[in-house]
Amino acid sequence: MQIERGVSLKPYNTFGLPAVARTLVRIEADADVRALLAHPELGRARKFVLGGGSNIVLTRDVEQLVLKVEVRGLRLVETREDAWIVEAGAGENWHDLVTWTLEQGLPGLENMALIPGTVGAAPVQNIGAYGVELKDRFDSLDAVDLVTGRTVTLTAPMCRFGYRDSIFKHELAGKSLITRVRLRLPRPWQPVLGYLDLERKVAETGITAPDARQIYDWVCEIRRQKLPDPRLLGNAGSFFKNPVVTPEQCRDIIGRDPEIVHYPMPDGTYKLAAGWLIDACGWKGKSIGRAGVYEKQALVLVNRGGAIGAEVVTLARAIQESVYGRFGIRLEPEPVVA
Incomplete structure (x- = not known):
């Protein structure tokens, strides 16, 4: 220690x-x-x-x-008929884990390449991208109770995963520290290509049956085109959650803005593209103080140099009010304000 x-x-x-x-x-x-x-x-x-x-x-x-x-370690725990079980220390870089699994011939995480952050933060946020969420690949995790010091193991139902949500944002917030995460990578591997950006890659390249490494390369290319490197331009990735609305709300918005980007969900609701909503309100490229909206992707707020947290919060609130005023939708931030 x-x-x-x-x-x-x-x-x-x-x-x-x-x-x-x-x-x-x-x-x-x-x-x-x-x-x-x-x-x-x-x-x-x-x-x-x-x-x-x-x-x-x-x-x-x-x-x-x-x-x-800063807990480290990457290992294949078990090979089952239906899955590989991989374990990673909570302090490992998430993207490094994704890369390592592919190098070991263990596909399944490729759609979540280049998501910033550590392995331990992934269950807290239930991270996801391009049609795959952490909960889809989750097996279990170990966490230490910050009161008793006991190590406990939590399964997926116990984590109460939701859209960018988990029990670690609620009952266990500040009460436990995740030390190791185990992921279940299904066998046989099946590609997940239902996301619009990946469908476009299939059409552009003519590769209709990409392997996991090809999907990984596509995802990295797409994310690098849309999202700034935090080492060069400070940011926290996607700043707002994509709002989920009822079919009635979706029809109402489409009636007023037919071009709105929306995705049907399995439960009958619709997910709207928060970046599109923000762009439609004219925020792309705008700034408040030294915090701004990224020119290539309105969903990303950036530190243009020397920004303080209050400037980021002020910008975020202004965007929320703007989107609510036009669409009647309240955007919810992904990052925690501390």
Whole structure:
């Protein structure tokens, strides 16, 4: 267990926003959490779990005890007739895990390539892209209770996955620290190509039966064209969730804006493209202070250089009001504002 004082969090959040952690503890194993809880000074302190910092907007210095999750390890746990079970430490980079699985001949995560963040953050957000969500590939995870220090294993039903949601945003928020995640990669592998951008790639290339590596390459290419590299331009990826509406709401909006991008869902509802809604309100390329809307994708808010968290929040709220005023839809942010 490594304890540090007065740590700048600017390198640890992909927006590149300024903030300082009064105390930061690096967690590399379950035992580090238990040692921390037994610490006479820090054991009872309020705690703030930090992974890759790709899903937070820091608006102030963090007075809570910051737990920087750095648990490592990648391994194939089991080969079953119907699936491969892969385990990754919560501190591993998500995209590196996706790349590693393909290199090991273990396909199934390719649609979620280049999603920023760590493995431990993936279940919290139930990350997803191009027709696949984490819950579709999830087996179980290990987490340490931040009160008792006990390690518990949670299955998919116990995680209560929803659209960009899980139990870790509700009952277990700030109460547990994920240390390892196990993923179930189905055998035989089947490509997931139902997303519009991937259908376009099939049409453009004429490759009607792509393998997993081809889909991975397509997804990386699509994301790099749409999304800025956080190392070059601070951002947290998609800032707003795509809103889900009833068929009646969807018909009403289509009646007023026939070009709106929408996708039917299995339960009969419709998912609307938040980026399209924001673009339709004229926000693409606009800025408030040093925070702006990315020129190539209106769903992404960026740090144009020297922005503070308050500027990002002000911009986000202005966009929400604008979209609500025109479409009657309240956009919900994906990142946590801290």
